[in-house]
Amino acid sequence: MFTFPAPAKLNLFLHVVGRRQDGYHLLQTVFRFLDFSDQLSFAVRPDGIVRLHNPIAGVPEDKDLCVRAAKLLQQKTGTTQGVDIFMQKQIPMGGGLGGGSSDAATTLLALNHLWKVNLNPEQLLELGLQLGADVPVFIFGQNAFAEGVGEKLAAIELPPAWYLVLVPPVQVSTAEIFTSKELTRNTIPITIPPFSVWQGHNDLELVVCRAYPEVARCLEWLKRLENTTIAAMSGSGACVFAEFATERAARAAFEQIPDDMKGFVAKGLDCHPMHKTLN
Ligand SMILES: C[C@@](CO)(OP(=O)(O)O)[C@H](O)COP(=O)(O)OP(=O)(O)OC[C@H]1O[C@@H](n2ccc(N)nc2=O)[C@H](O)[C@@H]1O
């Protein structure tokens, strides 16, 4: 049995710059990986069966992104091998932290290795995109400036930082937010550099805060903090975060959160934890 991490991501900013004919939105965003992860364990089996032993409540086994990723890789490579998967979920669902997408990417990366089917990175990126717009960055493995629907990726270096992430007690559907009439889709495209991540904003924030007062309340609380370099929502929410230069500052802010708010402190990573292991 082999165990691999599936880290969460933050969108340090997210600009909606247009819409494709198929309804998908053109974005500009910066992804940062966090040392806050799900853990996935894999045991290869010879009979071609893919089994997730502990499916998430409310997500049928065949709809889980790990299972879909494993089956897509079988289909693409024609392998007759299967796998038993055990998932330890930590990343909040529907939180804008990319948990499901990260689980899918870790499954593709791990099984490509364990099944010895040897797809190259471009082929894995293409398979990932079929599972979701957020999957490619987790295969790419480096903090990235992303364009298109999230598939045009350029590695970006980010300074060391720590994050206080608040988890409002709601799940936000990405599709619901992207179809909102209130969403603005015309932010002027930027180039990085000279644009810096601290100048950005999240175009989805206003729509989510209007529909979910719990998110608005958490974000307002973060925006009042001192010493933060960014306070924003990640992706399509519901999670909101504040960035700090030091762990001490992030933990001090965490100590102050009201009793009815939940969250965690995490370190910003330089790259995906599997990036170095598998290369
Ligand atoms: C918003 C972001 C930002 O990183 O993250 P999350 O908040 O979901 O973590 C992503 O773009 C989400 O990626 P992902 O969660 O993989 O989305 P998908 O499953 O591909 O799409 C879910 C739905 O969102 C809409 N969608 C998604 C991505 C995009 N660029 N334009 C869209 O319009 C589509 O309506 C689609 O049906």
Ligand SMILES: Nc1ncnc2c1ncn2[C@@H]1O[C@H](COP(=O)(O)OP(=O)(O)O)[C@@H](O)[C@H]1O
């Ligand atoms: N392994 C998985 N982990 C989390 N969610 C999953 C998984 N597989 C499928 N899903 C579905 O994907 C939806 C979005 O999940 P998630 O990635 O956690 O949120 P977000 O897209 O906001 O970052 C969930 O509500 C769930 O229905």
